[in-house]
Amino acid sequence: MAEQGVETRRREILTAALALADERGLDVLSMRAVATRVGVTPMALYPYVGNKDALLDGLVDLLLAELLPAAGTAGAWHERLRAIAHAGRALAHRHPTAYPLLLSRPAVTPDAVRLVDALYTALLDAGVPAAQVPRLERLVSTYVLGYAVGEITGRFAPVDPRRHARAEAAGSQAPAHQELSGVLAQPPDWDAEFGAGLDDLMHVITNHVPTDPTARDLAKRGSASR
């Protein structure tokens, strides 16, 4: 039917836009550029994507759709949660320029709800009291999004190559930088750091599981193994 065609055409346009953003950056993502990539006139896009703002929202939808499969993984709650978190970060590396849109454009699509729901169920399965679940979901998703965006935008690794030198230049204004010069000299392993932060958050989660003796035992064992 026509409806079906409209929907698939919209998808074609959005995937073209995402590919363009991936290849050449968000700043060259003009209606005209997307249109010529689709092989069409700029105004032909409007019936399908509304306007440019809506097109960007559409990109967010695409990203979420790509992330959604991670919500379907099986296993213990912590495995599921980790899978979603790592998928969220991997998505950022796959679409570095479009990814930050996730932070600036809140999505309420069914896909977004399903993702949040997967996190909710993981937390519930962990034994977190219902009252804490939404908050801890926001804590985890904020971490994943914020960390991934930080990596992508270079917030964590200012143009480098010697933060060291920068710290020295700051001199007595940055005493801790000097004290940490040894640590700061070696480049961080972002994969490991993301995992460590995730572990820390896991710890936070298990700490919020009520003090039922068996649950507590499980939590202690988890933290001991590190």
Added chain:
Amino acid sequence: MAEQGVETRRREILTAALALADERGLDVLSMRAVATRVGVTPMALYPYVGNKDALLDGLVDLLLAELLPAAGTAGAWHERLRAIAHAGRALAHRHPTAYPLLLSRPAVTPDAVRLVDALYTALLDAGVPAAQVPRLERLVSTYVLGYAVGEITGRFAPVDPRRHARAEAAGSQAPAHQELSGVLAQPPDWDAEFGAGLDDLMHVITNHVPTDPTARDLAKRGSASR
């Protein structure tokens, strides 16, 4: 003398731009708009701010400068850390439209270094081993920035006053939402939630302080009193 004038003029322009962004949004922040607010022609801005991109970087600098005093507060390490975190969030509420620039535009200005340095010293004073300090600093700053941006952009509170209804609409697709319907029905207290997350992170930090007294002493080396 002339140098001084250039610097102060630049400040005037940037504060005008920030005020304009605060009042009317980032999207109306054109060179022309800033120029007319300063009472001048668009091209007159260029000698002072370079170009539009640099102007946005300048806004980031302004925000950091506004945040910097928080780095100077006294007290125990956790009081200092909390002060900076809360100041970071307060800044977001004061400049909701410009704030997200902090996430997208990495800053390496002296002010930025000083802020990070304050966080470093807080963590060192807490007894965190040097090897973990940069990572935990990134964890905390990611939390503060990510949380504040989430609040501002509405990522946490999708426009719909009834997430509840939304979850019901999703129906069996979002079982956890239904299970949490009672909790999700009441509006969150963002102040409290931010504080709770911060407490969780404090816990994470203290968990990384070695329990062995001698090791701890070695780690603290020299930053005992503050």
Added chain:
DNA sequence: CTGTATAGATCTACACTGTAGAGTATGGCG
């Protein structure tokens, strides 16, 4: 006073943006 150097703002122009509105080709159906 005249002449000139200099700093700062301006004017004009260009290539580009998003998008409103009207026009046009194409296909199927009676």
Added chain:
DNA sequence: CGCCATACTCTACAGTGTAGATCTATACAG
């Protein structure tokens, strides 16, 4: 054949960032 919806194009306009040339006003040398 006419009719009509669908899908697209064309033209146009106001607004953007900014390069390049021009103007103006002040400061100082003679």
